[in-house]
Amino acid sequence: MKNILVLCTGNSCRSQMAHGYLNTFSQGKAKIYSAGIETHGLNPGAVSIMKEDHIDISNHTSNHVDEYENIDFDYIITVCDHANENCPYIPSKNAVRLHHNFFDPSKVVGSDSEIHNAFLKARNEIRSYFQAFVNEKL
Template sequence: MINILVLCTGNSCRSQMAHGYLNHFLDKRKVMVYSAGIETHGINPGAAAIMKEDGISIDHHTSNHVDEYSDVDFDFIITVCNHANENCPFIPSKNAIRLHHNFYDPSKLVGTEVEKHAAFLKAREEIKAYFKKFVEEYLSGDKVA
């Protein structure tokens, strides 16, 4: 079993979208995906709505603190925002590959509903493309045994 942790500040938006796409792209019998934050803010309604538009439900996800997974030995730890990358507590996974990409944060936008929707769509498409490429590079074919 391959364990993947996606880490963000509040585990409400970007990490939740990444978690949703990883579950969508991967065989759940061979890979376990976790998402967490260095804080917990609950699932962002805008993130849940924009994922539903792409046919993926994250409504059942929970917002978890990274400390909840201290006993999991991760193979991949992926931070999806600079704040989490810079403030992440020590995660004692022996041989984890650590990756970082600072995704745009749509939850910070103040504007009209149309502008907010466009911001969530932009973030979703960036996250979708990144994690599709991640799966192809790190977890395709023989790599997931």
């Protein structure tokens, strides 16, 4: 079984959505972890937009990357430029490191509709990327 870490700045939004999709798409072929270089708690907008796609991430926790220092990862995937540029050393022997900077919906200010559309855009980008990842790598 593969160990996959999804890493973001605060482990509250994009990495949590990716975690939810990887859990669903991998169908037990991988153990999924998500973490941040900081912890910001679970973003309610991320929970809500994932629920619209029938994936419940409400029980996820916001974890710091140091919590996983003893896990040997097969893949470490950063989902924002800040985490990619500031990621601490993660001692995994043969981890393949991948990076894709996803749009951050938590930074959008506007009407409820504009905020919802921002989360929808990010979620759909994340879903497409991680579906392709699972199809190619697992």
